[in-house]
Amino acid sequence: MIGKFIQENITYDGSQLSSLWAFRNFGLQGDSIVSFRGSCEVKIDAMVDLADVRDGDSIYSEDMLHFIVEHFDMDLEKAVTRQRLLITIIKELLEELTGCRLKRKGDDLYHGENKLSVSIATLSPVSSMIHTAINISSNNTPVPTISTSELGWPEHRSAELAEEICQRYVAEINSIFMARCKVRGVD
């Protein structure tokens, strides 16, 4: 599994959540987690979460750290379970780095009442995909949010943060695979 931070600033508009985005754009072939920094603006037509569509929610942030995950299997329940682990990894790392306490609710992270993250998992015709992003800025968001810098992690070190998250997710997935290769069955 590949983990990579892309230096280029990219606005996330939902079009990145499509199959083989990492391969088409960066030549990364195979299961991958790719991170980049950029604003987030998803128009209603590009929304994948129909609960948001029903609620008329908009998704907007001036500056986020994004993660696009692609696994070449097509089990959405497994993808959502992995999504929760990715959120857990982000939570664990930010708590270690900043000493803060975050609260995970499903696939969302909160600091008090303020939302740190957005996330969605879905299927493409050939893979399962996750988009998770955390705020680098909390300005002008449609709901109360908090940013990584407000938590205490300097904005100019966002790339480092992203790289460590990618690396830990890759290690987690690899160790999950290995964990299934050491147990006998039971009756």
Add this chain to the structure above:
Amino acid sequence: MIGKFIQENITYDGSQLSSLWAFRNFGLQGDSIVSFRGSCEVKIDAMVDLADVRDGDSIYSEDMLHFIVEHFDMDLEKAVTRQRLLITIIKELLEELTGCRLKRKGDDLYHGENKLSVSIATLSPVSSMIHTAINISSNNTPVPTISTSELGWPEHRSAELAEEICQRYVAEINSIFMARCKVRGVD
């Protein structure tokens, strides 16, 4: 999905990790997480983790809080992924309740160098199964361990702890199922 704490004290010897244990013993039919309190002593022949067998590790604890999870599907990779979420849920709850900081390494929880938990996931002929347990006592364990009471949660309230863990795991699994019922596919 069913979550239940069993009042009866049961010694975990590995035989509980077999298909339909919850149904045969307690009439609990369907996906379930069942908890009980008791010592833990797994003989080499009952060990499921062949890495432990290879290393000659023994598993022993005088008093633990046990969780037996059964899902009626047979995807071991998914089972291991769920096992990681169960460990995460236990970590999050203990941190909330006691203010301590735990470290998760894969499917293990540590406080400093001391191990809090044991865990394994495997397949039965009709289901996938997880055993996870956390020390209520750290006496006489073969490796340095820590107990929930040393973390600050009173031993006589172990049942409460178990019930909350079961309830949160059930809620997590249910919300994972629901999360896959609200997204459209992408290209």
Add this chain to the structure above:
Amino acid sequence: MIGKFIQENITYDGSQLSSLWAFRNFGLQGDSIVSFRGSCEVKIDAMVDLADVRDGDSIYSEDMLHFIVEHFDMDLEKAVTRQRLLITIIKELLEELTGCRLKRKGDDLYHGENKLSVSIATLSPVSSMIHTAINISSNNTPVPTISTSELGWPEHRSAELAEEICQRYVAEINSIFMARCKVRGVD
């Protein structure tokens, strides 16, 4: 699993057979069977059954009781097997209620030479889906048909009929799930 009869009259034109239709329109999240009453007119471009397209068949009925089923797994063979059970449930109920004798041929119901039902099962990008409908009117259909009222069930009680079918299908699916949670494997 959710079963629900929608009071609103809806013309079935094929667009209802799309993923998350029940969620987008009625907020019903999860596996579901949703019923409504309305005419049926499926244009060639909206047809899913390519055998019908090849044969140049048209699908038309002035008044039908419709059932849209969605399961969030993606096994078409399983979906077709469930579709046959849904047809069986409708047959059993109508025979009980009216004393008539129907003949099931695969996923179709007949009374003598007259067709009572239409049905199709397919996959969406995130789920498997079934549309089944039975004639409330047999007027002006392109092939000889029979209606529920001709079988002896009063047209003004169609909602009751639909609700009982939904309820039985939900019970059947739930009991199938439970049946797999009580057997040990064999050699």
Add this chain to the structure above:
Amino acid sequence: MIGKFIQENITYDGSQLSSLWAFRNFGLQGDSIVSFRGSCEVKIDAMVDLADVRDGDSIYSEDMLHFIVEHFDMDLEKAVTRQRLLITIIKELLEELTGCRLKRKGDDLYHGENKLSVSIATLSPVSSMIHTAINISSNNTPVPTISTSELGWPEHRSAELAEEICQRYVAEINSIFMARCKVRGVD
């Protein structure tokens, strides 16, 4: 898929519900439904349905028509769904042949309060398996039962009945497979 009635009288004791029974004994290779006539006596150790074991139920009949089904896939939910269709096929045929009215409850057939059938579905290490049997005699059964001869089908024509059931089940499974090979996907 193979359907075959075996002329030899065989006592069903549970050992027939094991993988490749049809291949090992009759050289039938592939998905199959094999029928035979014989008494039924399943000792507690051979029982697969742990609900029966829990209830202390015994399974006994002096003379039954047995069906052993094996499909070389390992999805127990699909196997149970197919089991329901097999029961439906038996019901439909007996109603056609004798003019009686039977009641299906899940995987059981009843005439009034009297039970006509027993059935179980489970997994082997390489396949899914179903045992279904209907009473040719209702003598000395532990619960009130009815036999096919009491329904009006002569005992000496049991082989014919079995052959027609096998043939219809084979046709049903084949048509299910074909039904999934004629539909386009939907959005």
Add this chain to the structure above:
Amino acid sequence: MIGKFIQENITYDGSQLSSLWAFRNFGLQGDSIVSFRGSCEVKIDAMVDLADVRDGDSIYSEDMLHFIVEHFDMDLEKAVTRQRLLITIIKELLEELTGCRLKRKGDDLYHGENKLSVSIATLSPVSSMIHTAINISSNNTPVPTISTSELGWPEHRSAELAEEICQRYVAEINSIFMARCKVRGVD
């Protein structure tokens, strides 16, 4: 499984690689391998292999023997594995018929440095699909190629070649299915 050579000359432009192409055009229902002869010209928008798109490769041949395979399951890894077997079958047959020596590299066949074949496997919304084609002419191809006639198989006997390939692929797939219906599981 169905194998069939279509007499009609058809230009392969990528549109043939879509679900139920064999059923829509020739009424062939079920898993199938369909062969035809014709030129090959796939425009960039119709390309399925994004590695070719990234490299700016074009696919062109004046005259090829084409094979379109459709299996009604949706496991791309299995489809690619079957694709390799199809290539193997073509290699084995050409070596037998002409005495030449070919080299297989993954899903490609070479004679020395000259490419004999093109191939791709992917998923449709309801099936897995393979396109494999071998050159009947090597004129004007964008890379150095070799044709079946240069290998020693006369061009006017291409239909025979295609029919034998179809027949062997059908036999291979059938024998794979049968091979899984004769083994017991191991510990």
Add this chain to the structure above:
Amino acid sequence: MIGKFIQENITYDGSQLSSLWAFRNFGLQGDSIVSFRGSCEVKIDAMVDLADVRDGDSIYSEDMLHFIVEHFDMDLEKAVTRQRLLITIIKELLEELTGCRLKRKGDDLYHGENKLSVSIATLSPVSSMIHTAINISSNNTPVPTISTSELGWPEHRSAELAEEICQRYVAEINSIFMARCKVRGVD
């Protein structure tokens, strides 16, 4: 995926075809192909191929090159398909090295009427497994056989042969995985 030749001489008696054999004995964790040299003597009770058991065939060879493959998924059809590719790889390599012509019939290799190989694929409770072996000696075999040395490959270079086969199988499986990570879906 791991490929490894074990220097130790091991008699293959069927017990090697069990889950995690490579991990338990050599600490090799994950999908693997492990090769060793030794005689082959499988008693009737250890036979996995029930067609052999039915035919009363015995399996015996004084000296073979063995390959034990384990993949941690449980799709027997996929395992058999991979088994055919492994046989293909062995065939291709021996033809390259010795200039001989072999004939593949399903999962067997022949030189004229003489059999070079034995092979079986099956499931364990946690994985799929393949045993394939080729004769280094053709002495005293129950059917006419041929050995690699008779084909022209010197016996003392058997380890080299094994290592190249392992390496090519690993490369093939890896390239199959990669092939599914570069294609978009089709309609």
